[in-house]
């Protein structure tokens with residue numbers, strides 16, 4: 001079993017909609033944390049608070065213009081900056097502190113070879129270099145992109161980085177930030193035809209990084225069978241081909257059955273299976289660092305999915321496959337196969 005250091009700080013409560021009606025609320029982290037406290041994995045966890053924010057780290061992932069916009073809007077106090085996303089007078093400072101936490105946690109994960117987890121609010125993966133990313137209509141609750149900050153720390157350390165985003169929404173902000181970065185392989189599994197409307201299979205990166213952005217949009221109601229298939233036929237072969245030295249996970253739990261925002265209907269098994277793959281990589285020895293950044297999740301997924309993921313990652317829950325993998329619709333398989341073969345020399349999946 002492995003100990004895991006988790007960044008959790010009550011300061012997240014300073015970012016909240018006073019009406020209590022917004023799904024991105026302090027309840028989310030309270031729920032996720034209390035699930036861990038009731039789990040046997042709690043004995044392996046060390047909680048760490050937020051560091052003082054270092055504003056210079058924001059410039060590594062966001063434009064000056066966007067940083068100043070958030071600083072200005074936040075200073076005005078609670079209000080919406082687009083139809084989905086609010087700020088409070090504390091949002092700038094709290095979100096900047098999570099960027100600092102993610103960047104430092106990445107470096108510490110590398111120095112000490114320890115797995116690290118960041119539990120921020122709000123999530124970050126929809127925030128692109130200049131905020132609104134890839135034509136998305138809103139920031140999707142996000143302010144600054146913490147997973148991107150962790151990936152940046154690894155790139156600055158000379159490492160090849162795999163980013164896996166299994167939040168039910170496409171990580172358009174992260175993809176925007178590393179669109180032209182060939183040293184970041186970004187695999188994004190999300191529900192098709194929902195917010196933010198990006199992440200088509202033929203979005204593959206640009207500027208010499210073509211093929212390093214792999215989008216897997218799944219139809220509503222896909223559930224565990226398709227996650228297992230994607231792990232076997234996309235994620236694992238790509239890991240073998242790319243040989244990442246560091247991994248950053250954008251771990252959203254809104255694909256979990258019953259989430260009010262999405263319809264993917266995954267269960268614990270999907271999260272156990274993903275975490276088990278990560279743990280195998282960790283135990284394999286090639287991987288030098290591993291960071292998980294909590295993204296979305298607005299229902300039971302925060303309790304059950306998150307707990308299953310952390311327990312499996314730490315090795316306190318052993319995963320044995322229960323379900324059967326099932327191919328996604330043929331149009332998705334065909335397009336994915338074309339990209340995997342063209343850019344990675346991988347054979348089309350057979351089953």
Ligand SMILES: [Zn+2]
Pocket residue numbers: 167168169252254295296297
């Ligand atoms: Zn989401």
